[in-house]
Structure formats: C-alpha cells, structure tokens
Amino acid sequence: MLRDYVQNYDPIFQHAVLGMAYISLHGTFIKINSALCDLLGHSQHEQGSTAQLDIFYQHMLSVIVKYGESLQSEHLAYVSIEQSIQCRDGRQLQVTIHLTIIHNDDSMPVHYLAQFEDHTRRSELESKLHMTENILRDIQNSYQQLLEKMPLAVLITKKGVVQYVNPAALRLVNAKEKSEVLGISTDTVVDISYHEALKERRRSFAEHQLLHPITYLINCLDGQQKLVDGFTLILSYEGETAAIGVFMDVTEQREKEEYMMQSERLTMAGQLAAGIAHEIRNPLTSINGFMKLMRSSKQSSETYFDIIESELKRIELIVNELLVLSKPQRNHTSKPLNVLPILDQVITLMKVQSALKNIEIIFNGPDAPLWIMGEINQLKQVFINLLRNGIDAMSSTGTIYVSVDSNDQEVLISVEDEGIGMTSEQIQKLGQPFFTTKETGTGLGYMITQNIIHNHSGSIQIESVPEQGTTFTVKLPKISKPED
Template sequence: MVIERGFSVLRDHVQSYDPIFQQAALGMALISLSGTFIKVNSALYDLLGHPPHELVFPAQLDITYQHMLSDLTKYGESLQSDLLTSGTIEQEIQHSTGRCLKITIHLAIIQDDDQKPSHYWAQFEDHTLLSDLESKLHSNEFVLHDIQNSYHQLLEKMQLAVLITKKGVIQYVNPAALRLVHAKDKSELLGTTTDTVVDASYHTTLSERRKNFYTHQTLSGVSYLINCLDGQQKLVDGFTLIIRYEGEPGAVGVFKDITEQRQKEEYMMQSEKLTMAGQLAAGIAHEIRNPLTSINGFMKLMRSSKRSTEAYFDIIESELKRIELIVNELLVLSKPQGKHISKPLNILPILDQVITLMKVQAALKNIEIRNDSPDSSQWILGEINQLKQVFINLLKNGMDAMESSGTIWVTVVSTDYEVQISVQDEGIGMTSEQIQRLGEPFFTTKDSGTGLGIMITQNIIHNHGGSIQIESIPEQGTTFTVKLPRISKPEDA
C-alpha cells in the first residue's frame, strides 16, 4: 500500500507540472532516489544529443549517464542531511557526439504527502556556448585585428547571432545573424544602421546605451525587440564588447532569440498575477464596502434633512472616486501581459498607485505604508504593468513577513545615473544563507508559497537593465532596494 501511494503521489505531481515540463525550453528530468531517470523532457534529449525515439527507453540513459546520476543522488542525500530541499551543482556532461558540455543542474527534492523524499526534480542549464564564447572574445579582444581570419572562422561557425558595428553601422554579420533576421545574404544588412533592425520602440534604449558608452566607456547586457526582413518581430537578449576592427573602434554584439522563452515567462507572470489578485480580493471587497456604507448613510441623511446638502455631495463624490481608483488598480492585475515595450516613465506616480492599492490589505493587518519620495519626477525606461507587479510583490512580501502591526517604508533616492527604490519592512528578517537562495525554484521563506514571486520580480528588474539588492537582519526586518537606470526627462513629457 505504501509503494502504491508513493507512485500515486508521483503520478499526480508529474501530471500537475506536465505542460510546463514538456514545453520548457530548459532540459528537465524526474530522477528516482536510487539514481535512475523516471521521466525526461524533449529539451533534455536535445541538449544531450539523443534522438527522440529514445524517449521510450530512459533506461539506456541510466547506463550512459550513470556517473552523473550517482553524483546527483549523493548531492541529494547531502541536501537532505542538511535539511535543505533544493540546491545547485555544476557538472561536465558528455554530449552524444563526445563533446563536453558545461551544465548547471538545479536539483529540488520533491516530497510525498508524509513529507518524505519521493524523487528529485532536476533542471539542466547549458552554459557551454556562452562560456566558451565569452572567454574567447575576452582573451582575443586586444589582438583581433591581427587574427581576423581566425576569429572570422570562429564567428562564422557560431550558433549565436554576431554583429560587428562601427558608429551604429553594421560592418559584419555571421550566418546565425542572417538566420535570426531571415536575411538571404549579407548584402541585405551590411552598411545599414542598427536603427533599422532594432524596433522603433527600443530606439530610446539604443540611444541611451550609446550615450552611456561615450560617457563611461561601458556597456551592460541588453534586450531588444527586432524587426526581421520578412516583417516578423523577435525579442533578443545579448551583450556587447568593444574591440578594434580593421584599425578602428568597433562593437561586437552577441545575441540569442528569447522570444519563446519570454512568452513562457509572461505566462508564469500572468499566473502569479491571478493568484495575487485572488489573495487581494477579500481586502478589496472590504475596502469598497466602507465607502459604499458611507454613501448609503449620506443618501438617507439627504432624504431626511431640510438643511443644505452640498457638503454631502462632496463627501459622496470623494468616496466614489476612491472606489473608482481601487477598481482601476485591480483591473490592472487582470490585464494580460503583452510584449515588453519600454517607454519613458515617471516612477513616482506608479509607486503612489501601488501604495494606494496595497494600503487596503495593509490596513487589515494594522500595517502602515509610508512613502518618502522626492518632489521632482524620476524618469526611467520601463513597462508600467510589469513595474507595478514588482512593487506589489515587494510590499506583499513585506506584509507577509510582519506578524502584526508595524510600518513599511517606501523610499526613493536618485543619482545622476540611477533611481533607487527601497522597500523596508519590520518583519522576521532572513539569514544570509536564505538571502543567497532567494529566486531559486521551489525555495520560499513562507509557510505556504511557490517562490515564483521573487523569481519573477528579479527577472522583470533584469529585463529593465536594473538590479535588486537585499539586506536583512533576523527578527529586525528586510530591505529590498531596486536600482533602475535613470534617463533625462523626455521632451514631450
């Protein structure tokens, strides 16, 4: 009976995650505690270089990757002995062709209904291409002009899209870049500007990057929406290195297509939004009921009063506007996410709207949210709904960490180059070990939670070219500081 129940739990768990499991861009596998493959998705078979017909013969993989499975089970046992449920391990795995792959494996221990380990969930992330490419590009940066033939051969064979530009004009593209934009020949791109490839909605981002390079001589990673030659649009992610090309300064841009990956991320973000909207529903209903009660009472007074009722109209109008604001902010959470199209935004009104919404739930827990922001506008490039979700997540995490009454401070400061938004709570805090693990799949400090909230928050901030810093003291509280690149005020603002 125990064995049958264990298989039932495993079957239910696999079925519940099956759509994500089968459609994921990352390689995934379910592994038994004894070190055998239970289930392997198509992405992992592609990564390892095995044909699809082997999907029905996972036992063959058990033999091929016996050493790796042994390492994973030993690592899983060490996690259990340390009372941990997940962790990350680096492995070098042999491709079916004999090539060595550099893989990061995220291992999570799945428990049955009795809270006993049932099996492992493993995600395989391939860093081989980017690792090899980055090391080769950095090592050859100062001698590229002497070995053009060699690095041209390297770039021609790369599976990632590579463009070399001078002052924004394309000088070189490799075959992968041609495939990315659906070009038939290099002549279709050479001599054109990057403005023609990058969509107009990202031209401000492109301009800010050029301005930042001329001022600080640095270029960070970036995401663009690009226009293919056949009219299609794709989202790409990449990085840029400054080199000398044919005796002059040039920029090597390396990009990969993340359109499908971003669509899956947007789906996860939308699912998290719907969950959050459900949790806020009770507080929203309570907050709307209060002004409705006031309106109803003043209507009765107006009917029975012989005096002037002008003041009553002002109060009723104020309460109706309050209801409208709450309902509008709730509707923002239910809107489906489209493509990430950045535009100039003043971050201060966004924070005001989020705080207004979250004060509903805060009041139910006797928590006060205080806002300390400058009077002048703070301009950034971003997508308003995604940024709202970031600060809703951070405020909600702060409230969940506080058992009773207290204060959450939202503070905004800025420098010439960035805007810093801090959310500081008076909750239970976290240890340095817990902070290090935030954002890992399945890791959460809450009694009930998925760990998706902080992972999605970090992903949104990364896609906006920013960073998030976490400082915490156990039993005293936690401060999340979001840093976003600052831009000058738009002329049409």
C-alpha cells in the first residue's frame, strides 16, 4: 500500500530539481531523489539503499519527526524547518526543509514528503557581508581615531562647506567647539586675498582632476591670521564625495625664514659695501691723484684726462650693475613662455658682438616648443650674461654651443664655450660679490643671473676644465602647453 502511494508521486519526485525525500512517520528514509543525492554528496546507487543514510542523518530525521508530530497534532498543512546539515564529505549545508504529511485515501497520515531548499551560498554571502561590515566599521573607527589624534589639522568639506574638523583643526582656527566651524564655507576660512587661488584650484580639479599642494592665508575665529601649507585628497565620506584637506601652520616657520633671509641680506649688504668701498676707492684714488697733478701743473696732459675718464667709466659700470642687482626680482609677472624664440632672439643679438672676435655661436634645439613659466626680459638677461661670459672667456676665434633639451620635469639650456675654463676653487667662488675671472669684470653679473634663475624656481650648474672651456646649464621647471 505504501509503495503504491510513493509510486503515484514518482514522475514529479524523480525529475524535481529540488532535493526531495519520502520519510516514514517514525523517522527513516523511504526514498530520496537524484537532486537530494547530489546535494548531500551521495552516489546514485545509494538511492535504493537508505539504511546507512538513516544512521548518518539520524539527528536531522529526529528533528523532522518532531515537527511532523506537531503538524499532525495542530492539523497544519506544512511547516518549514531551518536546519544545518553536516554532509559525509565534511561540507556544512544550510537548508530549509519544507515538510508535508502525505495521507492515504482514508485521510490517514502514511509518511512525510520533505523538500530541501539549499541556501548555503546565500548564508555564506550573508556571513561574508556581515564580516565585511564589521571590518569596515573597525576601519572607520580606526580612521576616526587616527584623524582625532593627528597633530596636523584635518578639515573635510563637501561643496566647499566644512563637514568635519579634528581637534588640531580647532586649534588651528582658534575655535573651542566643533559647532563653531561645522557648516561654514571655506571662502570664510581662506582670506579673500587667496580666493583667486582657491577658485583656480577648484577649476583645475574640475578640468584635470589635479590638486597640487597649496599655501593659504586663513582667518581664525578670533580675528588672527595664519599662513598654512596643505594638500587635499578626494575620498568618500559618509557615502558622498568629499575633499579632505590636511594643513600645517607655517606662520612661525615663515617668520623665521624671513628673519634668516633678512640676516642674509644684511650680510650680503655688508659684503657688497666692503666690495664697493674697495672697488671704488681705487679709481677715486687715481682720480684724486691726477687732479692734484693737473692742479700743480701749468699745462694739462691729455693722458691725465684719458685715465680719469677710464676710472669714471669703471665706477659707472659698478654702479649700473649694482642698480640691476638691487631691483626686486621676486615681484615679476610670470606667464607661459616658449623658451626657443627667446634663445633665438638673444643669439641673434649677441652674434654681432661675437663676430667682432671671430667667434661663432651654434644653436641646437628641438623643433617642438618647450614651455616654461617666467618673465621674458629677465630670462633674456640671463642668456645674454651667459653668452657674454662665453665671449669674454675666449681671446679670439672659437665656438659657443647653445643647446636645449628637456625631460618630463625640466627644460635644460646649456651654453658651452671654448675659453680659458676655471678651476674648482674658482667655480666655488662664483657668485661672491666682486669675484671675477675677467680682467675688467665685477662679478655682479653672475649674481644677477643666479638670483633670476632662483626666482624662477630653477637652478644653474657649472662644468669647467682649465684651458678647455666651461659649460653653464640652466634648469627651469617645464610646464605643459598652455591653452590658446
């Protein structure tokens, strides 16, 4: 009789995708389908031999019987059981067992039909998700603790409005509570004199996704102003894109630097004063001596006039170069410049002077433009000084080679002469007031060149071999081609 009931369900039972089993009322397997064999990891021939399965899954079967008895007593149609099953191959399955009672024609319960719904994968994913959430929560807590304890000021902004400040940022703007800072605009914090730089930075990020380090003058809540250096990262904060700015108060550092620069200026002024006194005393002594000779002599000598004129020109040269040196080089207006036309103009200008000494100037540079930021007249002065030095270093005939090269960061301009060269000791002294290797030089020209290059954020390198020649290499920061 029981077999007849079972066979009536065979077509659905055998071909079901869901794992299914007929289980007796006292808790033994009657029959299992192929899908359940695959789920539990048993071979197909075990479908007909269920005695071993009864022993292995005894606990699960007892749970099914317990719930089955509840179905009968409470007259329920079915029940769902969440069950963890330990398979023979060691796997742990998380399944939902949908249990139904099969009745005979007399409405008497004859056995149970159990359908096994596997949600192991879903449980694993939920477990991993829960674990990931815990990890992210731990990271967020650690991140929050890191920000709170950082000695640098951290401000997080969204669309220019402050969303978070750490204790160091409160100290930076002289605030006592976070509520004093949260919600205010960065335009309020950054001084109006730096608003243009702030707008340019936002525009640069919108167009090129670049945020370079920046220096701002900020307004503190108590009216004090501070100078800060900082950088910005674009990250996610509370599920939205935000700008995380990290800043350091450099007011005191800049004041110390300014004090040191002022000390250096005073030292340089002392050196210049000593050099000027020495350089001008000699021609003045000569002029004074010849004036006395002329006064005591009844007839003036033309030679005396020539010597006096020569010494006066010497004083004029020193004064003119001092005036150039005294001009504020830092306050120049920089703009994008193609360095190649500048060199071409300077070489054309200097070829007239070089031709008088039978010296040839050869230029070698790329066809493509090389762009730098600078002030054109000051850079022309640099290249004129270097070419004039090369011409003066050669007695007669020879060649000066001007070459231009570049890498990803710099433009390199080299001026190589075939002159008398310099020793390492002489190279080290270059740039000192009134040190020169020329017979009639003052040494101030190279000081001017150094200052201009320094104020253009560049550097100058010297290589020289006595009696063979000298190469000056100017390195200037390279920029990308400006938009039209």
